[in-house]
């Protein structure tokens with residue numbers, strides 16, 4: 001399955017929404033990837049997980065970590081494919097934290113899996129959790145990178161001065177404009193604003 005096929009899949013399942021959306025980051029945009037509508041089909045979720053896992057086949061990942069809620073299903077599928085543990089971080093007072101007894105052990109090889117990367121803020125928070133636990137970040141993967149490949153992550157291992165740049169591996173890489181609310185052309189056109197995401201949104 002190639003990127004174009006994955007994109008068609010999103011369109012086919014009504015998961016690529018067009019309009020005026022408020023992202024979890026607070027930014028506005030004209031297109032929204034509602035991956036839950038694609039991942040509601042377990043056989044599709046398994047195929048996408050398998051496809052995404054291909055990037056990390058030789059990574060010897062021991063743990064896959066995802067941000068709740070959006071990243072949980074695809075994280076689980078990738079972990080299953082790689083024979084790794086699957087855990088997730090969830091928001092507590094606005095910050096992503098490990099709960100439910102989830103742990104990352106020092107030196108463990110950790111892969112970050114997200115459904116859709118826009119600003120990359122959730123992934124940065126997960127990388128911080130990996131660093132705090134003195135584990136190793138071995139990669140970042142997502143279904144959709146909507147920054148058009150502009151985003152890079154930095155891993156700062158605590159016991160070393162050398163930081164490492166990590167580029168996300170994605171199945172779909174598209175550039176969708178995002179706007180601060182004050183500069184949003186859709187707001188100026190008075191297009192009704194929709195909040196479809198996951199962070200505190202029903």
Ligand SMILES: [Zn+2]
Pocket residue numbers: 020028029181184185186187188193
């Ligand atoms: Zn707007």
